[in-house]
Amino acid sequence: MQRGAEVFALGNCATCHTAEGGIANAGGRAVETPFGTLYTTNLTPDPETGLGAWSFTAFDRAMRQGISRAGHNLYPAFPYTSFAKLSEEDMYALYGYLQTLPPVRAEVPQAQMVFPTNLRATTSVWNLLYHRPAELTPDPAQSEVWNRGRYLVEGAGHCSACHSPRNALGAEQGGAAALSGAMIKGWFAPALAGAPAGARGWQVESLYAYLRHGVAPGLAAASGPMADVVESLSPLPDADIRAMATYLASLTEGEAQAAPAPQLPAQPDATHRLFENACATCHEPAIAGTVTAAHVPLGQSMAIRAPSPEGLATVIREGLTAPFSHDLRDMPAFGGELSPDQIESLSAYLRARYAPDLPAWP
Ligand code: HEC
Ligand code: HEC
Ligand code: HEC
Missing domain, CATH: 1.10.760.10 (Cytochrome c-like domain)
Known part of the structure; x- marks a missing residue:
């Protein structure tokens, strides 16, 4: 139960699956994509409009392969490409936790997507191109803490959904472009990897402070969509936050650079x-x-x-x-x-x- 609540918090499920001013987790929040608008679904265990009648197998398939219980493809604005990396145990705990939410009857609006993405089947082609559903295998060369951090960041945490740039078809870019920064909903989500993150001077302690308290003193304060993420992380134990910080710190490269001295305008206007x-x-x-x-x-x-x-x-x-x-x-x-x-x-x-x-x- 507690583990399920933690995976739910790390997955930020409530933020996306609650409409503005709507009932918690009952869905209906509009998600804008370059291909149209879709709406999040009802995650409460209402048998008709929510997940009440879903078996674990149906839930697991939706979370890993992006296929709904009725068999249609889901759009990758739902970050199943990350959730596919969840362990069996965490997936089961998450499923169990969702079944304990108060059931709410709530229909959600139909997606309004442009052709050809309005045909959900086109997503199955997308999946063949861009989706590799597989759990993460631990890297034996790295510490247990690092592996834990990678699992949390890349799996339920789906940090790449905002911090990795996407290609023209909306797929997250990998390799050197992974976590290299991107625009999201009018906000800039900075690079978490490579030289730009290294130049910021991010280290385990500052990353921990930022993710736990929302502020790394003198360096950054979490705002906008990231403020929601930090709040959502609050049920996670310190050890998990520290593991994420450890993993993220290992992705930075190069030397920290001091912020430049401000330059006052020559002609005040x-x-x-x-x-x-x-x-x-x-x-x-x-x-x-x-x-x-x-x-x-x-x-x-x-x-x-x-x-x-x-x-x-x-x-x-x-x-x-x-x-x-x-x-x-x-x-x-x-x-x-x-x-x-x-x-x-x-x-x-x-x-x-x-x-x-x-x-x-x-
Ligand atoms: C970034 C926003 C976002 C986050 C975070 C998110 N979801 Fe979703 N989810 C969506 C959208 C959008 C859809 C609908 C996709 C569609 O209609 O094709 C969806 C669909 C689903 C579905 C399919 C429901 C159905 O009726 O087919 C399930 C199950 C689901 N989400 C569970 C979760 C869980 C559990 C979490 C947290 C671990 C989560 N989601 C986090 C956006 C999100
Ligand atoms: C919904 C989009 C979204 C998700 C998901 C997200 N972030 Fe962010 N993140 C942002 C935005 C936007 C900012 C910039 C915030 C600001 O300007 O204050 C940011 C900022 C950050 C920063 C500060 C970077 C800097 O150099 O100032 C860190 C560290 C960070 N995020 C880590 C994470 C981690 C770890 C995760 C996954 C657990 C994550 N983020 C998930 C959108 C997101
Ligand atoms: C009442 C106090 C207040 C006023 C007035 C104010 N700000 Fe801010 N501003 C903040 C706080 C608090 C933050 C959050 C970051 C922090 O705590 O350092 C912030 C953050 C920012 C950021 C950093 C955002 C990021 O994510 O990188 C910018 C840029 C900014 N303000 C510009 C402005 C501008 C321009 C104005 C005037 C039009 C302004 N602020 C007026 C309090 C204020």
Whole structure:
């Protein structure tokens, strides 16, 4: 029961399978894909609209092969490509846990996909090309903790679903591109592997702090979709968080690089004044340690260092909600006060001031 609840938490099932303002786990959340919109399903054990009548075999097939109980293919926006790596034991525990949720009767809307992806059978071709359903075999050259971490990150954690770039057909890219950073729902999910992650200076301790508490002091604070992930991880034991941190730290390459010194504009303009009025109280407070102040210097912000300005515009427009453990550390949304033009010039200003080592965005 407890293990099932942990796999459920790591899999972030509740976030995707709960509609905005809807009943927990009853499905109906719209998931936008480049090929159309689909809706998550009801995970509660209601026999007609949920998983109540599903055998373990049917559930296991859906989770590993992306085939629903009725036999139709599921779209890979449901991360079965990662869930296929779950051990038999964890899959069984997850199944048992789902059957203990309060049953809710809830029909969900039909997917609206563009041709030919509206034909679910096209997904079976996709599976032949891109899906390798197999459990992970432990790497004997690595420690038990490392292997545990890899299992959690690559399996139920499905971290690659957001952190790996996808090809034109929506499949996660592997090899050197795995976990190399990607745009997701208007947010930038930074690289977790290779030289870019190494340059950030990620180590076991900072990764642990980030995944456990939502903040690696001075380095990064989890916001947007990642704040949901961190909250969702809270039922996991410390040992599992540490195992993930150990595995992730092993994926980084190269030396840590200090954030560049901010470069004040030579000619303060209207955008500079806008920043000083709207943002500086929290981001460059005159008195250090103010309660509302951001944890992380803007020179470390990956939204500002991202390859495109889209994620930064999202942050300014929508603001940020800090994960559970950090009261008074939210950033207000500015979408109502600032015009799209102002957000664009503010973004260009932040890029020039806090990422002077990088080229301006086109
Ligand atoms: C990133 C969002 C996302 C996450 C995370 C996610 N799912 Fe889903 N899931 C979906 C979507 C979208 C569908 C519907 C796919 C379709 O209609 O083709 C789905 C479908 C399913 C189905 C098939 C149901 C049916 O009626 O055919 C099952 C079972 C399922 N999910 C279980 C889970 C479990 C268990 C977890 C956590 C371990 C989970 N999902 C996490 C998005 C998600
Ligand atoms: C739903 C999408 C999503 C999933 C799933 C996800 N992440 Fe993230 N992650 C993000 C986004 C977006 C950011 C950037 C957050 C920000 O700007 O504050 C991020 C940031 C991070 C960072 C900070 C990187 C940096 O250099 O600042 C780490 C570490 C991280 N994620 C680890 C993980 C791990 C481990 C998992 C799997 C357990 C995971 N993420 C799953 C979207 C996701
Ligand atoms: C009330 C305080 C407050 C104000 C005002 C504020 N912010 Fe923030 N901002 C935060 C907090 C808190 C975070 C979360 C990260 C942290 O704690 O370091 C944050 C994070 C950010 C990030 C980093 C996002 C990421 O994921 O990399 C950027 C960029 C940013 N703010 C820009 C702005 C801009 C531009 C303005 C003015 C239009 C502004 N902020 C106003 C509190 C504030």
